Amino acid sequence: MTTIEQHTVQAIRPFTVHFRDEALDDLRRRLATTRWPTRELVGDRSQGVQLDTMRALRRYWKGEYDLGRVQSRLNALPQFTTEIDGVNIHFVHVRSEHADALPLIMTHGWPGSIIEMLDSVGPLTDPAAHGGAATDAFHLVLPSLPGYGFSAEPAEVGWDLVRTAQAWAELMRRLGYDRYVAQGGDVGAGVTDAIGRLGPQGLVGIHTNLLVPALNDPASLPSDTEEERAALAAIKVFQTTGNGYFVEMATRPETIGYALLDSPAALAAWMIDHDTDAYYKIASAFVDGEPSGNLTRDHILDNITAYWLTGTGASTARSYWEAYGPDAPAAGRPPLPAPRVPVGFSTFPGEIWRTPRSWAEQSYPTLDYFGVAERGGHFAAWEEPEVFAAEVRAAFRPLR
Template sequence: MTDEIVPFTIDVPQEQLDDLANRIRHTRWPDQETVAGTDEPWKQGMPLRAAQELALHWSSGYDWRRVEATLNSFPQFRTVIDGLGIHFLHVRSPQEDALPIVLTHGWPGSVVEFLKVIGPLTDPAAHGGDPADAFHVVVPSLPGYAWSDKPDHTGWGVPRIAAAWEQLMLRLGYDRFGAQGGDWGSMVTLAIGAHHTDHLVGVHTNMPLVIPSTPPEEMTPTEAAAVAGLDHYMNWDGGYSTQQSTRPQTLGYGLADSPVGQMAWIVEKFWSWTDCDGDPLNALTADELLDNVSVYWLTNSAASSARLYWESFKHVDFSPIEVPSAISVFPHEIFRTSRRWAETRFSDLRHFDELERGGHFAAFEQPEAFVSQVRSAFRTMR
């Protein structure tokens, strides 16, 4: 088995882009949602008009080569870990003593989420910051996502990914590093924080997973709102996770064949989970939404990405986190916590902040706030 790290460049064949545009133009559309014209047009899913408008832009106005060039402007690599090829961005800081950090995305995200924060994190001096806050940044694509390999057998759940990320950082020559993540990235980051601590400086997450520990009658208004949000998720927002954690293969046939199906499956979550006042275009541009969707389409990773739910969604690890830790709570996150709840799991909580704006895709939606939080968090751990 080789430890070779191979440079990687994204180069999507033009025929794939032509096929994408052709498929969109020949979409067979469903009938309109019955809540059209109400104050909750997204209540049954992505509205027909919104889907048609975004799909039209995808087929006729959107430029994949733009984001492809942006991704290729950063050093990218692949390496085989535990038998699986892993794609990652590796951007070293001009500050030689910068702290290495691994940033992990989730579903339905990708490395695209972090493109706006890599520069400020690696070179704070060039972005009005303190060079002492610099990081060497590593951004892997999860197994089954984007340009990482698709596992062809079971077993690639969160524990195995956490172990692989430790090996990735060591292979890059980093004997001491931090970890950050949200969504599945949070679970991977916290699995590193619970089980792979020998080389770990500490962890930061914007989606802390903790069990509410306060009786309802003793909850603060913020805690009660967090529980209400979880209840809403379970009743109205979690259908995707049930499907992906039970029958990801069945779902994959539709999403692999229909770009509009793949688009709607993902963009609905950006409506639900961003701080967008009812329209995801208030949080991100149409191009930014499609950059992320296009990664899934062009790498045909609908089924392979969903299998992470089959592997790990029903087996969440709530092991104690004893390494130095930091939490940033964005107001439109799916799962939120109070400090006292967090302290029941995080015994060395050095940074806890509740922000005024932002949601589940923190680095994508609120890059300046995200960078500030990561810098503040790891100042307590360096």
């Protein structure tokens, strides 16, 4: 490859979101012709997303929600694309006004996107304006996972968590950051865990708010205390009654993809049926008009609308097959060594399970920060951006 070709492949290009009017009109038409199932036969979510929740969500989405919000919110921030390992990666890159800010690459999960992190941009890049200290500022990089949002979907198998982590290391190199930290929750915690274990040049620390080793092998963790046994019980409940979406996407992503691309109501129902805490908070926002923190109707629909208008229902589902599926090429890959860089972890009260400190210490021998947040759940950055940002600042403060 010539020098000119290398420069072209590695080029970082400005990006602007633009949705065609025809796509918005099609969404309105499909919402207007939604076909409803009959009402569930129980009084809770044990049969799935409740009809009243979906009717309220569709009513607001169709009649009151501004379909231009996604485009305007993203275009208010600096966006770029660059091709890495054959996939065009979309990312938001906000440099702090503080010259000595610490570069941070932060990874979203499913059913999230960079949308869930937008309200943490201010507290992280300009902490002094949000009750923090200027010395805690970050230069922030928010990439869209391959197949999510405006990142292209891979044209071949093999884009698991490790390959994505390698791509993130390359992205930070291209941006000129020779010293940086990484953060993630949900799938993003898996990517962040992987980049910590890979230990690429320049990475000096990681922070997550979901303990990936606990989900992968809970039986290996201590169960001596009441707190530890409660965490194990919560994981068991999730794995037996709450992870239907996980099993389907990890084993048959293409099957569910047909519904997710054909019906906005099906997409919305699939996305909000994630975990009990998040579901009831979302249901309350639409049915009762009572949001939990930043988890408002508009913010929830920003995320769902982004999925619909980018047509990524199937490709995002496929990412679970790549990361967690028993038939994925990476399924037989030997485990990576424990991270050698400092690790921070924060536990939030509404998470699927409350991670005990003992679990984090066993999972990460280099753990140097363990935070217990007062508010927030699985989608911590989305629901409580100020609390989340405070945890991230505290975790990385010793590395400055």
